[in-house]
Amino acid sequence: MSKLFLFDIEGTTTDINFVHKVLFPYSKEKMAQFLYDNSTNKEVLDICDEVKKMAQEEDGQTLASLDDVSNKLISWIEDDRKVGPLKTIQGLIWDYGYKNGDFKGHVYDDVKPFFEEIKAQGHTIGIYSSGSVHAQKLIFGYSTAGDLNPYISFYFDTKVGAKREVTSYQNILNETKFEKENVVFFSDIPQELAAAQAAGITPVQLLRPGTETSDFFGITDFQKFDL
Numbered sequence: 001m002s003k004l005f006l007f008d009i010e011g012t013t014t015d016i017n018f019v020h021k022v023l024f025p026y027s028k029e030k031m032a033q034f035l036y037d038n039s040t041n042k043e044v045l046d047i048c049d050e051v052k053k054m055a056q057e058e059d060g061q062t063l064a065s066l067d068d069v070s071n072k073l074i075s076w077i078e079d080d081r082k083v084g085p086l087k088t089i090q091g092l093i094w095d096y097g098y099k100n101g102d103f104k105g106h107v108y109d110d111v112k113p114f115f116e117e118i119k120a121q122g123h124t125i126g127i128y129s130s131g132s133v134h135a136q137k138l139i140f141g142y143s144t145a146g147d148l149n150p151y152i153s154f155y156f157d158t159k160v161g162a163k164r165e166v167t168s169y170q171n172i173l174n175e176t177k178f179e180k181e182n183v184v185f186f187s188d189i190p191q192e193l194a195a196a197q198a199a200g201i202t203p204v205q206l207l208r209p210g211t212e213t214s215d216f217f218g219i220t221d222f223q224k225f226d227l
Helices: 016-037 042-059 066-078 084-099 111-120 133-141 166-176 190-198
Strands: 004-007 124-128 154-156 183-187 202-206
Touching: 016 042, 016 066, 016 084, 042 066, 042 084, 066 084, 084 133, 111 124, 124 166, 133 154, 154 166, 166 183, 166 190, 183 190, 190 202
Parallel strands: 004 124, 004 183, 124 154, 183 202
Antiparallel strands: none
16 A cells, blocks of 8 residues: 655754754845845745735734845744745745755755655655745755655645644645555654644654654654654
8 A cells, every 4th residue: 555654854854953054044144135136026026025914914014125024034034933935035045055056955864765765665755844845845956865856746835734733734635645544744843743643644753863752653763664
């Protein structure tokens, strides 16, 4: 029976420090210049409009200039907000960084061999991360283990729902057409695993260095998981 193996990224396939100490600072550093360089780009302008709308609705703030929008986006980075316009802008900025060779996407050494084993046994791989689908494809496409995107069949971000909501995993089941008993979700976050479990998906916690254990079945690396 073919299964779907669904992976979180940060803290699961990828060192959390890469995200917080490389990707986030890079997007903060490049944010203002990126907005100015792309001030006539419709996609970027639409994102800026969305940021302005959210700032008005959430805080009553009026963002009158690109500097205001940039500062708001940077504040969201600092607060680790999981909001669509920020994740989209970050993906566009990281696209430049990856292609310019400023960094490679970190993946743990056990990721590629596990992906290879999953595919060799006829199973399917999916990604579910709060980062945009574009950012997901970049981190795996320009990874330290080479281009891993050919192994991956599905990508999901917060457009399918928040990662701690049961309905998000139900939406993934509906979209992938896999039966819930044939889906395994790997994450380091117990609240995400609990939501997946409530949707009938098998949860597995990745216990990377620094991750606290929980009541969920956990493994320290993918080599410890028996397909």
